[in-house]
Amino acid sequence: xxxLLRAEGLVAGWQRPxxxxxxxxxxxxxxxxxxxxxxxxxTTLLAAIAxxxxxxxxxxxxxxxxxxxxxxxxxxxxxxxxxxxxELLALTGATTxxxxxxxxxxxxxRLDRLSGGQRHYLALWAxxxxxxELVLLDEPTNNLDAAGVLHLGQTLRQRAAAGxxxxxxxxxxxxxxxxxxxxxxxxxxDVV
Numbered sequence: 001x002x003x004l005l006r007a008e009g010l011v012a013g014w015q016r017p018x019x020x021x022x023x024x025x026x027x028x029x030x031x032x033x034x035x036x037x038x039x040x041x042x043t044t045l046l047a048a049i050a051x052x053x054x055x056x057x058x059x060x061x062x063x064x065x066x067x068x069x070x071x072x073x074x075x076x077x078x079x080x081x082x083x084x085x086x087e088l089l090a091l092t093g094a095t096t097x098x099x100x101x102x103x104x105x106x107x108x109x110r111l112d113r114l115s116g117g118q119r120h121y122l123a124l125w126a127x128x129x130x131x132x133e134l135v136l137l138d139e140p141t142n143n144l145d146a147a148g149v150l151h152l153g154q155t156l157r158q159r160a161a162a163g164x165x166x167x168x169x170x171x172x173x174x175x176x177x178x179x180x181x182x183x184x185x186x187x188x189x190d191v192v
Contacts, residue, residue: 004063004165005024006060007022007024007025007058007060009057010048011058013056014053027165028164028165030165030181031160031181032180033170033183034169035171035173037187043073043138050070066134067131069127069135071137071138073138076123078119081112083110084108086107088126092126094126094127094129102147117148132164135164135165138169141175156168
């Protein structure tokens with residue numbers, strides 16, 4: 001297995017440290033979970049890996065040529081935006097292969113005409129099915145019904161089996177246990 005991401009003593013933040021020091025690696029074909037209470041810096045760690053937050057100390061290395069896809073909790077505003085689901089997927093280069101039928105039939109619809117759950121899963125799919133070797137997910141089960149959560153778990157396992165490395169933040173302990181090979185628990189008392 002090739003290592004896609006390696007962090008050693010990584011402390012991340014915006015103006016000041018917001019995370020504990022973290023040692024982590026994610027290999028191709030592996031799903032790794034990050035769990036812990038609110039405010040411990042899980043989202044900030046993903047942001048630092050994606051180049052959106054500062055690496056304050058430690059070392060972060062992403063293997064050369066590795067393409068990264070990031071799903072955030074922030075929903076892009078779509079009210080009044082005449083963008084269809086098909087156009088959203090085209091923007092990220094995501095394929096529709098494997099997309100659940102309950103969304104395939106809605107691809108021609110404008111995003112602002114979809115339910116919140118449909119829009120969330122479509123935005124999540126735009127990341128999951130994009131051409132990337134390293135996928136970062138922040139609370140991907142939020143706003144999903146049971147069918148969406150089940151499909152997401154299957155899709156993540158398929159992406160990993162195809163060689164992607166996946167790093168996922170979630171408060172859903174049951175989903176992490178069912179999906180991840182290992183989960184790192186971040187503690188608030190460890191924040192620098």
